Amino acid sequence: MKELLRSPKFITVTVAVLALIIVPLTLIEVQNQQSIQQNAETILWDTTQSASSACASNGTGAIISASFTNTEAPSSSTEMNVTVKDQQTGKSVSLGSIKGGSTKTGSLATGRETLNAGSVTFALSWTDGHSGTDTRTASYKAVSQCLPKPTPTPTPTPTVPPGQPTPTICPTLGPVNNVHITCPNCQLSPTPNSPSPSANP
Numbered sequence: 001m002k003e004l005l006r007s008p009k010f011i012t013v014t015v016a017v018l019a020l021i022i023v024p025l026t027l028i029e030v031q032n033q034q035s036i037q038q039n040a041e042t043i044l045w046d047t048t049q050s051a052s053s054a055c056a057s058n059g060t061g062a063i064i065s066a067s068f069t070n071t072e073a074p075s076s077s078t079e080m081n082v083t084v085k086d087q088q089t090g091k092s093v094s095l096g097s098i099k100g101g102s103t104k105t106g107s108l109a110t111g112r113e114t115l116n117a118g119s120v121t122f123a124l125s126w127t128d129g130h131s132g133t134d135t136r137t138a139s140y141k142a143v144s145q146c147l148p149k150p151t152p153t154p155t156p157t158p159t160v161p162p163g164q165p166t167p168t169i170c171p172t173l174g175p176v177n178n179v180h181i182t183c184p185n186c187q188l189s190p191t192p193n194s195p196s197p198s199a200n201p
Helices: 002-006 008-042
Strands: 047-055 062-070 080-086 092-098 103-109 118-126 133-140
Touching: 047 118, 062 080, 062 092, 062 118, 062 133, 080 103, 092 103
Parallel strands: 047 133
Antiparallel strands: 047 062, 062 103, 080 092, 080 118, 118 133
16 A cells, blocks of 8 residues: 555656646635625725604604615625614614615604704625625704694593482483464454454343
8 A cells, every 4th residue: 555655656646636626626716716806896885875853743752864775786796784873862773685776764763852963874784695894974963842742631521529419411402393382462453344242141
C-alpha cells in the first residue's frame, strides 16, 4: 500500500484529479461570490419616505402617519422589510414587506395630547434574507393641544322616593268619533209664520 501511494503514477493521477475537479470548483465558487457581491453593490436601497403628524379624529390624541416607497426595480431580491419607530415617543409599527415599486403607510398612536417636532426612523432589511440593513429618517411637525373627544352626558332618569307609588304614564288619546254634544242653554229661534206655542188649558 505504501508503495502504491509513493508510486509516480498514483501521484500523477492524484494531481490530475485535483487539477481537473477541485481547482475548477474553487474558481466557480469564487466567481459566484463575486457575482453576489456585485449584485449587492448595484442595489442601493433606493427609497422615498415621509412622515406627518395630526390630531386623531376619534379624540385619542396625536398620531403620526408614515409613508414608505421602495423605489428599487421590482424583483424578489429588492423586496424590503420595513419597521417605523418614532424617536420622540418610542412607539413603533411594522409596515411589513414592501416590493420594489410599491408604497405602504402606517399610523403610530402616540397617546399624547401634544407633540414636539420630531422624526421617525425606518429600519430596512431584505425580505429574502440576504445580508445588509439600512435606515432612513423622516421629520414631522409639532402638534399642539389635541382635545379629547367629549363624553356624552347621560340623560337623568327620574327616581321615585321610597314608599311612593310609581306614576302611571297616561296613554296617548286617539281621535274621537260619533260624539254629539247637546247645549242645554241653546234654543232655536222661532221662524215667522210658525205658530206660537200655546199654553195648555
